[in-house]
Amino acid sequence: MSQSTAFTARRDQMFPTLGEVDIERMRRFGQASSYAAGEFIVKAGNVAPGLVVVLSGKVDITQSGFGRREIIVTHEAGSFVGELAQLSARPSLVNAEAIEPVQAFVIASQRLRDLMVQEANLGERIMRALILRRVGLLESGASGPVIIGALDSGDVLRLQGFLARSGQPYRALDAETDPCARTLVERFQVDPHHLPIVLCPNGKLLHNPGENELARCIGLLRPIDAGKLYDVAIVGAGPAGLAASVYAASEGLSTIVLDCRAFGGQAGASSRIENYLGFPTGISGMALMARAYNQAQKFGVEMVIPDEARLLNGTAGMTGYTVDVGDGETVRARTVVIASGARYRRLDIANLAEFEGTSVHYWASPIEARLCAGQEVALVGAGNSAGQAAVYLASHVGKVWLLARGSSLDASMSRYLVERIRAQPNIEVLTGTEIEALDGHEGNLATVRWRDRESGVATTHPIRHLFLFIGADPNTDWLANCNVALDARGFVRTGPDIGPTHTLQETSRSGVFAIGDVRSGSVKRVAAAVGEGAQVVAALHAYLAQG
Template sequence: MAPSVSPTIAARRDQMFPVLTDADIERMRRFGDARAYAAGEHIVTAGTISPGLIVILSGKVDITQASGLGPREAIITHGPGNFIGELAQLSNRPSLVNAEATGSVEAIVIPSQRLRDLIVQEANLGERIMRALILRRVGLLESGISGPIVIGPPGNGDVLRLQGFLTRSGLPHRALDSDTDPCAKTLIERFHVDPHHLPIVLCPDGKLLHNPGENDLARCVGLLRPVDTSKVYDVAIVGAGPAGLAAAVYAGSEGLSTIVLDCRAFGGQAGASSRIENYLGFPTGITGMALMARAYNQAQKFGVEMVIPDEAKLLGAAGDMSGYRLDVGDGETVRARTVVIASGARYRRLDIANLAQFEGTSVHYWASPIEARLCRNQEVALVGAGNSAGQAAVYLASQVRKVTLLARRDSLDTTMSRYLVERIEAQPNIEVLTETEIEALDGHEGSLDQVRWRNRASGVATTRPIRHLFLFIGADPNTDWLANCEVALDAKGFVRTGPDVAPGHGLMETSRSGVFAIGDVRCGSTKRVAAAVGEGAQVVAALHAYLAQNGSRAGHAELARRS
């Protein structure tokens, strides 16, 4: 890999770039077609869709990263027995690297759909390929060269928004300081960009975007593609958090045609966790983003179609009696025989009049390395008393001078796991203030200067020069989009399911036949990652039963297979 790759990735080079045996290649032939490339031919170009996974039979191919700002940086030269590709090829999305034949090359090209067939049907070989694809993406993420370039002033709310979206989407990228970076200044001059119009984003295909929305950026880099409006899916899943991704993995692995929609990025609130230590099977813990990225890639391995970010706006019956339709962004419609509502929750906001003024620049709902860099060696305040707040406080304590954790209750023990309470107590730079609430925020031009809080028991107010405030105060159900969809909600906006709707209803069945709800959005659910994953797995059995009863060919086939 390039010199900028971490020693950990360099140590796994053999797994990233395995050499296939003749027997391996023979097993792969039936999934692809033979191709020949001339010396100097561009086999893959960054920013365009690759023909697929390319297995080299003879010749050599140079793999390079295109920085967009200068000479290409060499990654590796592949020879016979190597293959070209990373996670982009699994989902038929634009390549992040260039591949050029250094001489005459003979190869087998396996398109994305057949690549998924290969990984599933040839389990041992597929495991090695999948591991290599994932590690190569990790290498690209850590190199900080491939992918789109975000250019703007550091700390700018829109720069942070775009960086956050790309990070949560698992897409390599980099951000350049428009005030100090000479490459950034060169690009600004080249494209005649007025400083007031920053940030800009340079996409891998050379297209320049001026302060784009997440949807526009996703389309430019190939994350978001038009929906096939002629297709009727077995199931449409709204929400790509732990519950939605679990449902997608199980549905896809059992042969149901599945599409997943999310208006932000995969991972949901779990993706914001700096470390999850009580999830079964991970005794040393795992970051929420790493756990959710594994689930996201696993779903794609089974052919699940991801439409992110695209927002479900309305749920209605399909006019041709095929099931349901979901109206999404840009006037597109998704049609499906069944629908799983896994839209989770949205972050709760403080009731402070000028809060919006500081959101995105000084008030944060996510504690990632991006935010940590902004407030390194500073004092920060964090509001919340649940596990997410505890995980964020511990993470930030390793990056900042001091964390002041504010909680409304008189103790953390009733709402936070004991291991987190003990870890917080052990951190010398975390101060816990119970029975305390934020009272006022002061600042200028979107930047926070100081925070005032008050102890409810003593009435004493304290003002501190704090420039960054983190809020982890719970969440409300994300069900506004269901207001006119005839799906029964409880008084707090959670989706009602099971006997709460009608006698004899299945646990996750809503008031509409063929529509199910799982995870945090469901009334009465346990708000834990493991519980959400369990419901995602459980709902697939209900989908099969419904599809079988309502004449779905896929449902009948699966029912027959199981019997």
């Protein structure tokens, strides 16, 4: 991390030295503690006691792997030990070792969140430091789990994508070319056919894990307290769900958020959002959603990600509803907000699934950009997400073939994106065109055939990577047996569609609300989703006030 951009450019903000006045303001939130020379305050993979404010002595913060120990920083009097993991009592990504006797006080996670609220200016400095420290760890790629396998395999890409979207640092090592990877494969006697493997910071080895298993191993996903009754359970951690969680928790409602993939939803897939209010230079969807995710945790929102909502049970009233999730767990809540968004639409091509995960992508992130650097790629879509992805990929690949079924991009894409695409010399737009065949071997795409809809002329190109941004369908399969009214396309009906007295986000079930892309008639924009997330909190308060 010591060589990262974040470290060198913003070191003073990343590792501030607190004055005596600040320390005294913080002391009431903590408990006195001391550590002997050589004692570990925390080891990577274990949960830290909290934010540790150093009064005297020195603490080395290190990251280690494959026999190497790298010092990130040495904390002295006036510094504090911790990063974003301490905000929500997640396992530490680094080691903290007292290298001489240390006197300190420890602020546990709950009290740290109290400090953020009650001491706003001081809390802002601490929060900025915690975020920048995580950014440094992400840039260094030397902390977190280690993925070992073929770097172009579908499972390695799947695991990398999950960790990247979850804001977790990781390393991915090629089992064939990296000597450290080969050493680990031999040490654990892993058959190459059983790759990939993941070595978690706590020392546990996983064989090609699912996202849920990996999340539990690194402490992202923890058991749900089945005995707790939350004020609100929010299903979906996209812009609408995260906005609702921030406003609900900041107004004192006990809040839990579920998502079956990662935070950010489809907005997280946007390489750059330039028309979101307040960001004149633009911001990546992942950066915007990560800020919202951290903001929610600051106010004490419990995140259950990735875990899938499967069934909504219960009736309106003080006993509330239950949401059945994966692994047989249950969430109990007085109200439920459906913000499960939409799932990516797929092409109707018989062998599409054969190439998904390796050659067919629904997301254009740095992982995919590295995978197809310098190549020709095809991208299907005519909306803003497709335009953003095309512009982003154009800066990494040799050429982007942008295919659209319609006669023009102007009807479905923002003007600034259309103009930017036209200005890119390595983007070729083919309107009135559709994919009709894919060909390849062992999951690796080799050629793509597309056809001009007017002339009927078909063309085959050597394309190894295909990106699909062709819209989305509502993610409401889990509501099939829940007596929540849906429209003909599967979106959740709300407001006047249900009855004249219903507010905009109310569904057919009292105490159950729907917001964002999943709601019938919603405007499919990030800003609109955030607005609905904020607006629904007033409806939650009104419902809960009825007793």
